[in-house]
Amino acid sequence: xxxxxxxxxxxxxxxxxxxxxxxxxxxxxxxxxxxxxxxxxxxxxxxxxxxxxxxxxxxxxxxxxxxxxxxxxxxxxxxxxxxxxxxxxxxxxxxxxxxxxxxxxxxxxxxxxxxxxxxxxxxxxxxxxxxxxxxxxxxxxxxxxxxxxxxxxxxxxxxxxxxxxxxxxxxxxxxxxxxxxxxxxxxxxxxxxxxxxxxxxxxxxxxxxxxxxxxxxxxxxxxxxx
Ligand SMILES: [Zn+2]
Numbered sequence: 001x002x003x004x005x006x007x008x009x010x011x012x013x014x015x016x017x018x019x020x021x022x023x024x025x026x027x028x029x030x031x032x033x034x035x036x037x038x039x040x041x042x043x044x045x046x047x048x049x050x051x052x053x054x055x056x057x058x059x060x061x062x063x064x065x066x067x068x069x070x071x072x073x074x075x076x077x078x079x080x081x082x083x084x085x086x087x088x089x090x091x092x093x094x095x096x097x098x099x100x101x102x103x104x105x106x107x108x109x110x111x112x113x114x115x116x117x118x119x120x121x122x123x124x125x126x127x128x129x130x131x132x133x134x135x136x137x138x139x140x141x142x143x144x145x146x147x148x149x150x151x152x153x154x155x156x157x158x159x160x161x162x163x164x165x166x167x168x169x170x171x172x173x174x175x176x177x178x179x180x181x182x183x184x185x186x187x188x189x190x191x192x193x194x195x196x197x198x199x200x201x202x203x204x205x206x207x208x209x210x211x212x213x214x215x216x217x218x219x220x221x222x223x224x225x226x
Contacts, residue, residue, distance in 0.1 A: 036222075037220060037221040038169060038176055039221075043125065044086055044123065044126065045126050046129075048125070049086070054090075057108075057110035060098075062132065063131050066143075067177065068144050068145060068146045069180075070145045070146065070184075071179050072134075072146070072148075072186065072187055072189075073185070073200060074186075075149065075150050075152050075197050077153050077195060079153060079156060082120050089117070093127075094111065094112050097109040097111060097112050098110065113127075113134050114148065115129075115130050116148045118150045118165050120152065120162070121161060122161025122164060136191065140190040141190075148169055148170070148173075152197070153197065154194065154197035158199035158200055174216045175216050176218060178216045181208055181213075184204065184208060184211075186200065186204050188201070
């Protein structure tokens, strides 16, 4: 994210519980859009935070031109908010993404910009469908990228529960998409930004060093129970 906080635009949403239809859709349709290794690490599926007004605006989105080959890590760029639910954070981010234009974000997006969101408690939510490239306030070619955002800014601690979740998700997404370790990177490698801050940058660099011989395997999760 840019330094402009989407929480400035937060609206109060009442949580009315998951819609049964959305739940059914989340059980079947998105399973086709990415592999199953990541599923074990997702705490909130699409239907767990989207109300009818949070449906993806597909007319504003264009699918990846080819299979994603890059996994890119971000931070939200705003302070951590432990008392706000992850559902609210996704809904606020959706509002910012689809309703707000400003000097940094000049157009409306069709959905939250990131594919996966890790909150301050180490919970992960599924955001934008991986069928579509991410969006960004910064200029770079996002086609072919899968994105994970971690809640916090450079003044926030990069918490052990967040590190644990990020580590598991990076490996799972490498397996699901066949992404090589040297293609796991950070936003600032592609654009003029400080994202994702020094702590996450160091974590990703360490990961790349330790996992350099990791061979992605899309069948690794086939034996896992449904
Ligand atoms: Zn970023």
